[in-house]
Amino acid sequence: MVTHSAPSLMVHAETDAQRWNAALASLPAHHVLQSWEWGEIKRQTGWWAHRLLFTQQGAIVAAAQVLTRRLGRAPLAVQYTPKGPALDYADPALTVQVLAALEDYARRSRAIFIKMDPDVPDDTARGRAILDLLRQRGWQAAAEQVQFKNTALLDLAAGEEAVLAGFKQKWRYNVRLAGRKGVTVRRGSTAELETFYRLYAETGARDGFLIRPLAYYRDAWQTLLNGQGQVGGCLLLADVGAETVAGLFIARFARTAWYLYGASSSQQREAMPNHLLQWEAMRWAIAQGCTTYDLWGAPTEMSESDALWGVWRFKEGFGARMASHIGAFDFAPSALTYYLYTVAMPRVLNLMRRRHRATPTA
Structure with missing residues (x-):
C-alpha cells in the first residue's frame, strides 16, 4: 500500500x-x-x-x-x-x-x-x-x-419574511405588541455607550453577573462600531417615549453576526422591548449580508436546572437551534507546572483567604 x-x-x-x-x-x-x-x-x-x-x-x-x-x-x-x-x-x-x-x-x-x-x-x-x-x-x-460551550444559531439566509415566519407565534405577537406599546428601536451612537453601560450594570446587578469597568466596554464597543471591511458592530437602543429601556450590541465578522451584550431596565418590561430589539438586530444583520445570527450562550445541560435555561427558551422562540x-x-507542556497553577495554587490561596477571614481583629 x-x-x-x-x-x-x-x-x-x-x-x-x-x-x-x-x-x-x-x-x-x-x-x-x-x-x-x-x-x-x-x-x-x-x-x-x-x-x-x-x-x-x-x-x-x-x-x-x-x-x-x-x-x-x-x-x-x-x-x-x-x-x-x-x-x-x-x-x-x-x-x-x-x-x-x-x-x-x-x-x-x-x-x-x-x-x-x-x-x-x-x-x-x-x-x-x-x-x-x-x-x-x-x-x-x-x-x-x-x-459559553454551547450557543444558539439562527439561519438568516432565507431573508426577513422567512426568519419572521420561523418565530413562535407568541414571539411574533410580542414583536408587534412592542410597537403598539410605543417601543421604538434606533441605532445608538458612540456618545450613547455610557447610557447602554448604565443599563448593562443594572442588568448585571439584577441578574447576578459581574461586569467590567466602563473603560473596557467603551474600548471594545468603539473598536467594533468603527470596524471596516470584514468587521462591524451595531448598538441598538429601545425607547419608550423619552426613556431608553433596553439595548443590545451585536458584532459582525464576514457573514455571521453575534449577539454579544444585552441590557434592559426593570421599567417597561411588559412592553416587550427585547423581542423587538432582537428582531431589529436580525434585520440589521441581514442588511449587512449575514447569513447566520449567533445568539451567544445556551445551556450546558438541557435541563431547567441549568442557569441558562430561561435564556435558551427566549432564544429558541426566535427559531434558533441549539449548537453543542x-x-x-x-x-500543558509540563503536567506538574499545570497542576501547580490550576489546582494547587488556587487551593492554597483559598485556604489563606479562609484563615484571614477567621483571624480576629484587634
Missing part, C-alpha cells in the same frame, strides 16, 4: 490587520473573537495577540490568534486562542499539523498552557474524532471554559 504524507505546513506571523481579517474570513470555523480587532481589544487587559497564519503549498489553510499573558516577572505565560484556531476540522492531517504547531508554540513561549475552544460540534462523527485526537495528543478538558460544541481544551 502506498501512503502519502501531508504537504508540509508553513507558519508565519501576520502583522497587517486587513490581510489577517481577509485570510481569517476565507477559512472554515472563523469567529469574531479571532478577528484583529478583538486582539486589540484584549490588549487593555494585559493580553498580547500573536497572529499565526498556516500555509500549505502557498495556500492559507488555517489561522490562530493566540493571546498571551505574562505572569509578572517570571518567564512563564498563559495562552488562549479564543474560538480558534480556524481551519477545516474535517481534514484530519491538517488538524494534526496545526495542533502540533500550537503545542510547539506553547513550549517555545514557556507557556504553562495554551487553551483552545473552537466551534466544533460535539454531537457529530467529526466532533467525536476531534475529541479523541485532542486526548491522544495530551490536551485535556479545561476546568475554565471562558466562553466540544468546549475548551488545554495543552
Whole structure:
C-alpha cells in the first residue's frame, strides 16, 4: 500500500490587520473573537495577540490568534486562542499539523498552557474524532471554559419574511405588541455607550453577573462600531417615549453576526422591548449580508436546572437551534507546572483567604 504524507505546513506571523481579517474570513470555523480587532481589544487587559497564519503549498489553510499573558516577572505565560484556531476540522492531517504547531508554540513561549475552544460540534462523527485526537495528543478538558460551550444559531439566509415566519407565534405577537406599546428601536451612537453601560450594570446587578469597568466596554464597543471591511458592530437602543429601556450590541465578522451584550431596565418590561430589539438586530444583520445570527450562550445541560435555561427558551422562540460544541481544551507542556497553577495554587490561596477571614481583629 502506498501512503502519502501531508504537504508540509508553513507558519508565519501576520502583522497587517486587513490581510489577517481577509485570510481569517476565507477559512472554515472563523469567529469574531479571532478577528484583529478583538486582539486589540484584549490588549487593555494585559493580553498580547500573536497572529499565526498556516500555509500549505502557498495556500492559507488555517489561522490562530493566540493571546498571551505574562505572569509578572517570571518567564512563564498563559495562552488562549479564543474560538480558534480556524481551519477545516474535517481534514484530519491538517488538524494534526496545526495542533502540533500550537503545542510547539506553547513550549517555545514557556507557556504553562495554551487553551483552545473552537466551534466544533460535539454531537457529530467529526466532533467525536476531534475529541479523541485532542486526548491522544495530551490536551485535556479545561476546568475554565471562558466562553459559553454551547450557543444558539439562527439561519438568516432565507431573508426577513422567512426568519419572521420561523418565530413562535407568541414571539411574533410580542414583536408587534412592542410597537403598539410605543417601543421604538434606533441605532445608538458612540456618545450613547455610557447610557447602554448604565443599563448593562443594572442588568448585571439584577441578574447576578459581574461586569467590567466602563473603560473596557467603551474600548471594545468603539473598536467594533468603527470596524471596516470584514468587521462591524451595531448598538441598538429601545425607547419608550423619552426613556431608553433596553439595548443590545451585536458584532459582525464576514457573514455571521453575534449577539454579544444585552441590557434592559426593570421599567417597561411588559412592553416587550427585547423581542423587538432582537428582531431589529436580525434585520440589521441581514442588511449587512449575514447569513447566520449567533445568539451567544445556551445551556450546558438541557435541563431547567441549568442557569441558562430561561435564556435558551427566549432564544429558541426566535427559531434558533441549539449548537453543542466540544468546549475548551488545554495543552500543558509540563503536567506538574499545570497542576501547580490550576489546582494547587488556587487551593492554597483559598485556604489563606479562609484563615484571614477567621483571624480576629484587634
